[in-house]
Amino acid sequence: MLKCLWYFSALYLASDQVQQFDSYGKVRNMMIDDSFFWFRRNRLILPGVRGEHVLMHITDTHLNVCDALSTADEREKVKEQEALWDVYKEKFATGNGEPYGDAQRISTLAAFDRLLALAEELKPEVLLLSGDNLDYMHPAGERYLAKRLGAYDGKFICVPGNHEAEACAGAWDSGVRAYEFEGFRIVAVDNRNRTVTRPDLDALRTLCSDPVPIILLCHVPILTACCGEKLRSVNPYFVIDAETADENAREFISLCVSSDAIRAILCGHVHGYHAVEFAPGKPQIVGSQGMAGAVHLFTVAQPD
Numbered sequence: 001m002l003k004c005l006w007y008f009s010a011l012y013l014a015s016d017q018v019q020q021f022d023s024y025g026k027v028r029n030m031m032i033d034d035s036f037f038w039f040r041r042n043r044l045i046l047p048g049v050r051g052e053h054v055l056m057h058i059t060d061t062h063l064n065v066c067d068a069l070s071t072a073d074e075r076e077k078v079k080e081q082e083a084l085w086d087v088y089k090e091k092f093a094t095g096n097g098e099p100y101g102d103a104q105r106i107s108t109l110a111a112f113d114r115l116l117a118l119a120e121e122l123k124p125e126v127l128l129l130s131g132d133n134l135d136y137m138h139p140a141g142e143r144y145l146a147k148r149l150g151a152y153d154g155k156f157i158c159v160p161g162n163h164e165a166e167a168c169a170g171a172w173d174s175g176v177r178a179y180e181f182e183g184f185r186i187v188a189v190d191n192r193n194r195t196v197t198r199p200d201l202d203a204l205r206t207l208c209s210d211p212v213p214i215i216l217l218c219h220v221p222i223l224t225a226c227c228g229e230k231l232r233s234v235n236p237y238f239v240i241d242a243e244t245a246d247e248n249a250r251e252f253i254s255l256c257v258s259s260d261a262i263r264a265i266l267c268g269h270v271h272g273y274h275a276v277e278f279a280p281g282k283p284q285i286v287g288s289q290g291m292a293g294a295v296h297l298f299t300v301a302q303p304d
């Protein structure tokens, strides 16, 4: 039985029409006996949803993997990438004021396995992986990811990050994908290149013409006038900014903001946790780096 450190960072309330943030300041600490993990926990109340649905959201695990089939060059590359992230994951964590210590100084492979084992213990309704699952497309990494996710005893939805390709067999497919839940949808969108293709944009627009609430899963957060200063102050590389984005990306942002269907965005890429609104009453939760133990638990529930 895991005893963990829970951060109750936000509570979203709802009227019949919209969701509203309450505050991010509510923090409750509990005992912890696995100091690798640290949690952010949010709750979204959505009219039309039936029951309560716990989603486990992880991101930026940046897996580097060797196996028996790896060549010498591939092994060397994995070693180099691991060494790089040993430095940078700590820089990201400390730069964002997030937990980091000996417990987080483990390989990306060990971290991923711990996260999947946690999911198998917590049994969320679905495990969401919002990109940079692999540090780069490499054969052993792809083999491992397909095998580990294939063995995962539960539903999962993956999107690619900017370190990855459009599709990865056994992990994610290309294109917009919609998954149905009781009264809401999770829609996976590939925005890893800080834009969205025209066919994907059209597919998303079609889904938005249906009134079923959508939780968007993608890699790169969007930056809108509504987002707080903290997200506005991150390096522009880490966001899709309407002021600098291409035409498709501007349309993507505009659709997210204006659509009555899109109610929340779950993403990553920043390697630091952020909880903001991208439009009034619409939360955008940027999960932090899974390779350093960050886990986001997102509960979607019906109004009382």
Ligand SMILES: [Fe+2]
Binding pocket: 060, 062, 132, 161, 269, 270, 271
């Ligand atoms: Fe990343």
